[in-house]
Amino acid sequence: MSLWYAPVRFLCRSLGLNELPFRVDWGVALASISLRGFRNLDPTIIAFDSGANYLFGPNGAGKTNLLEAIHYLAIGRSFRRCPDAELLGFGRDVLVVSGTDERGDTAEIRFDGREKRILRNDIPVEKLSEYFGWLPVVVLLLEDIELVKGAPAIRRSFLDMAISKAEGGTKSEARSCSSPQPSPHGGEGERSEGEEAGGGQRRADNGHREGRSYIALIAEYRRAVSQYNRLLEKRGERREEGGDELAAWEEEVVRSGVPVYEARRAKVGELLASAANHYERLAGHSAVFTYRSSVVAAGTRSEIVARGQSPAHEAPHSGTIATVSVMSPSNLAEAFRQRLSATRERARVLGHAVVGPHRDDIRIARDDRELRKFGSVGEQRLAGIALRLAEADMILSAGRQRPVFLLDEVASELDEQRSRMVLAMVAERGQMVYAAARRTVRLHIRSPKEDGRVADSVRDGDGSLDHLTTGPLERSSGKEFHVEAGKVSQVS
Numbered sequence: 001m002s003l004w005y006a007p008v009r010f011l012c013r014s015l016g017l018n019e020l021p022f023r024v025d026w027g028v029a030l031a032s033i034s035l036r037g038f039r040n041l042d043p044t045i046i047a048f049d050s051g052a053n054y055l056f057g058p059n060g061a062g063k064t065n066l067l068e069a070i071h072y073l074a075i076g077r078s079f080r081r082c083p084d085a086e087l088l089g090f091g092r093d094v095l096v097v098s099g100t101d102e103r104g105d106t107a108e109i110r111f112d113g114r115e116k117r118i119l120r121n122d123i124p125v126e127k128l129s130e131y132f133g134w135l136p137v138v139v140l141l142l143e144d145i146e147l148v149k150g151a152p153a154i155r156r157s158f159l160d161m162a163i164s165k166a167e168g169g170t171k172s173e174a175r176s177c178s179s180p181q182p183s184p185h186g187g188e189g190e191r192s193e194g195e196e197a198g199g200g201q202r203r204a205d206n207g208h209r210e211g212r213s214y215i216a217l218i219a220e221y222r223r224a225v226s227q228y229n230r231l232l233e234k235r236g237e238r239r240e241e242g243g244d245e246l247a248a249w250e251e252e253v254v255r256s257g258v259p260v261y262e263a264r265r266a267k268v269g270e271l272l273a274s275a276a277n278h279y280e281r282l283a284g285h286s287a288v289f290t291y292r293s294s295v296v297a298a299g300t301r302s303e304i305v306a307r308g309q310s311p312a313h314e315a316p317h318s319g320t321i322a323t324v325s326v327m328s329p330s331n332l333a334e335a336f337r338q339r340l341s342a343t344r345e346r347a348r349v350l351g352h353a354v355v356g357p358h359r360d361d362i363r364i365a366r367d368d369r370e371l372r373k374f375g376s377v378g379e380q381r382l383a384g385i386a387l388r389l390a391e392a393d394m395i396l397s398a399g400r401q402r403p404v405f406l407l408d409e410v411a412s413e414l415d416e417q418r419s420r421m422v423l424a425m426v427a428e429r430g431q432m433v434y435a436a437a438r439r440t441v442r443l444h445i446r447s448p449k450e451d452g453r454v455a456d457s458v459r460d461g462d463g464s465l466d467h468l469t470t471g472p473l474e475r476s477s478g479k480e481f482h483v484e485a486g487k488v489s490q491v492s
Contacts, residue, residue, distance in 0.1 A: 028401045029431040030135060033073060033099040037092035039065040040486040047490075050102065052427060052478030055435040061483045063435035067139075067406040070433060073099045073107060074135040074404065076118060076128045084111045099135075107134060129215045136165050136403040138392045138430070140410045140422075144384035149372050152361040158387065159291075159362065160218060163267050165403075166394040167214050214263050221256040221357065228253050229352045250344075253356060254336045258329050260357045261293065265304065267394065272306035272362070274390035275383075278425070280308030282382045282418055287366045294359040295336045381413060385422055392429045402430035409436055432478075439480075 029050040036043045041062050055063045068087075071079045078087060088095045088111065098108035108119040118125040125131045146154050228249040272289035280286045291304040339355045340347075347354050364371045364383050371379050392403050405426045411419035411434075426432050480492040 037095040049479040057483035074137040147384040148380040162391040166398040278386035
């Protein structure tokens with residue numbers, strides 16, 4: 001497909017069109033990346049395999065930095081949630097990361113310590129929200145255990161990111177020729193760049209913004225909550241003087257919060273059902289994944305519950321999503337309004353709103369015991385991996401291109417069987433860049449069988465092969481790169 005995409009895009013531009021007159025979805029991979037001035041990495045150009053890529057080398061050599069550079073190229077931010085200034089290599093004046101996908105689309109990010117400049121297909125991008133998502137990425141890190149045992153804000157951030165990645169490419173019936181499909185990003189760490197208000201976007205009577213991206217909804221809601229919290233912090237006479245203003249912003253929190261909840265509700269069931277199935281496959285036992293909203297109606301918590309597909313499970317949890325107390329937007333708005341009113345004094349004491357989408361959480365439990373508190377480290381780690389795989393599934397089911405998986409030592413904390421399973425499940429879903437200190441595991445894709453499918457296997461250090469599963473696409477056996485002291489060299 002990449003053979004005809006470039007000339008069609010050129011024709012679009014020559015005719016003054018910014019979009020293709022139809023929507024197209026590709027299984028596009030990252031073809032290459034060019035780096036200069038990024039952390040400790042030497043200037044280099046790396047050509048990737050469309051299937052599996054392996055980075056080996058001693059600790060501190062720069063393997064994780066290379067994964068970080070790919071993530072930075074894909075969404076414009078580090079997965080370490082650090083400022084751009086920290087990415088600039090010591091003694092370097094400028095940082096430049098650029099890349100090309102298999103259809104020839106290009107991207108470049110340049111940062112000189114003060115100004116950040118982003119290009120897509122040589123055209124400047126003014127907002128990060130217009131850049132994020134051109135290349136979907138899914139990151140699997142050892143730190144993903146915090147998705148399960150960490151604070152609720154970590155799970156909310158994950159949820160917002162997953163919805164954002166899946167939504168990219170679904171808000172328009174056409175694909176941009178000159179810039180990536182606008183893809184929202186709720187921000188790792190509560191930061192987001194919103195879209196311009198207006199632009200022909202309509203608002204429905206129930207408060208839902210038709211055609212608005214998730215990033216725009218999240219950004220608007222966060223602004224309302226931020227202003228509401230500032231008013232809550234007022235003391236004494238200033239509090240009384242600001243009573244009317246507080247009521248007005250309370251209504252704005254409701255007005256902007258309902259569409260966020262509606263957008264989440266449309267996706268979270270699919271996400272949690274997929275995560276529950278992956279967890280059951282990896283762990284060998286089931287767990288219940290539940291989205292809990294802090295907005296309560298008639299004393300019942302609003303929940304979306306998902307469980308794995310084991311035949312032992314009884315309905316409604318057997319491979320299904322059970323939704324409890326799901327309200328219409330108008331009922332939800334009234335329930336939200338009542339909850340804000342009922343918790344106003346507590347919110348004033350604390351200085352922030354205590355109900356709303358920014359206070360919701362994902363609960364993961366086995367036998368009604370939360371993995372966050374009572375699960376073993378192994379269970380917590382597998383649940384985190386299951387959430388990441390579910391994120392990839394949601395990207396794929398939305399018609400997006402195959403994601404690029406960035407794995408950093410994930411298999412090192414798993415037993416042999418589960419590490420093989422995770423690598424095979426990743427290979428079935430997208431391109432993989434896997435970093436590890438030792439060359440002990442490598443995934444190979446054998447030749448197609450008679451039925452046109454291929455076998456995914458793992459090759460151990462001793463050269464033995466173990467069959468795992470099958471996948472529908474033929475891929476190469478991958479490339480190996482050695483990383484040491486910031487230098488990246490291809491070895492196979």
